[in-house]
Amino acid sequence: MLTGPTARKGVVAVVDQGLLSATNFFTGFMLARLCTKEEFGAYVLAFSVMLAVNGLQAALITGPMTVLGAGKEGNDWKGYATTLAVAQLVFGVGMTAIAFGVSILLKVTGVIGGTLTGALLAMSGALFFVQGQEFCRRVLFTRLKTWRVLLNDVVYCTLQIGGIAALWRVGGGTWGVGASEATAGYLDGRNVFYLMAASTCVGTLVGLWQVAGDVSQRARMMSGHLRESWAYGKWGLASTGVSMAYVQGMYLVLGAIGGVEAVAQFEGPRLLIAPCVLLLTAWGNIAMPVAAKRAKQQGLRFGLMFLLKMSLSLMFLIAAYICILLFTPSRVLGLVLGVKYSGATAILLVWCLVAITMCVATCISVTFYLIGHPELGFTSRLVAVCIGIPLLFILVSIQGALGGVLARLIVETVQLAAIAYLAILWVRRTLGKRCIVQPLL
Secondary structure (H helix, E strand, O other): OOOHHHHHHHHHHHHHHHHHHHHHHHHHHHHHHHOOHHHHHHHHHHHHHHHHHHHHHHHHHHHHHHHHHHHOOHHHHHHHHHHHHHHHHHHHHHHHHHHHHHHHHHHHOOOOOHHHHHHHHHHHHHHHHHHHHHHHHHHHHHOOOHHHHHHHHHHHHHHHHHHHHHHHHHOOOEOOOOOOOOEOOOOOHHHHHHHHHHHHHHHHHHHHHHOHHHOOOOOOOHHHHHHHHHHHHHHHHHHHHHHHHHHHHHHHHHHHHHOHHHHHHHHHHHHHHHHHHHHHHHHHHHHHHHHHHHHHHHOHHHHHHHHHHHHHHHHHHHHHHHHHHHHOHHHHHHHHHOHHHOOOHHHHHHHHHHHHHHHHHHHHHHHHHHOOOHHHHHHHHHHHHHHHHHHHHHHHHHHOHHHHHHHHHHHHHHHHHHHHHHHHHHHHHHHOHHHHHHHHO
């Protein structure tokens, strides 16, 4: 059982991720309920691009730092953190320039319209600061300074939520009760990204102040640290690339076949399971560093035992939340997103199954990183995506947004089966049944 400082840090991490979950949910909820489906769909497409770039950041920089940095102390840790800070600066500037360039090119060539162009350009302006704040957060999480992470996110979330409410109210927006249509005021995807840029800029400045003691003025052994991170992160990069090919392809296919309104119909019900996804992130933020440190100090078995206990707690929380959603799905959709989404009950039901499948798969795949075999997670994802990409085109063409969610469920199910199979093989070949199963029971 978790006790003492570890338990308190775990609670703080969950509270912190709950705050981020509430903020992200509030943002999507306000846009989905108050804006047109065209405006909301444009925001979703632009935000999916941001998530893809953030996935590259996690694979190349913050992911390796979370695991490899957990066992470093003193000057070794400062040198490592400084090296990755320089890498983050170069990466952030490069990705921002690419995002601006591609957005302008798509507009000039007539591939996208004005609404989506505005959202993409505004997203490009926010990207550098979003990644800067996330890097600072991950440094703090790696050192298990969860209270500082919470302080940083309180600043960001307060500015973001307050700004969204102001955009709506100052612009004369209305809620839309009963049959009356809601109005958004100044709230739209482009302005939300502008607001995000300002909020994360403040969060980055606060974060730089918080991590000042974790970095040094000169980076030492940069080439060695970069090679170490690359040796670990290359499998995460490959896995992220495969995931991006499917996830981004999913939104692009939906947008190309059904337009931005189909993207909105697909994404609106997903907002209701977004807390599950963010809870998975919070779980990883605290579980991985603690498990890695226990494995390094006490042995792999203790790290795996810790992950097992944390996994059971996570599965219970997500199952309880899903049960609440499934009790009256149609009423929940109408109450939260408005009457324009009340007919998306089938889409919500499938999304709930996706959330459950992702939870189990994540709990198993995290173990691959702890034992130093991230290539196993990549292999399972590759198998699933190779099946999912052609299936996506077929199901979206037939069922639209519902087909997209069904394709996602099939992909996640195949990945879970592949992960479970690879895990069983690893246990049999490396540890043996008696070495690993008996101590965990």
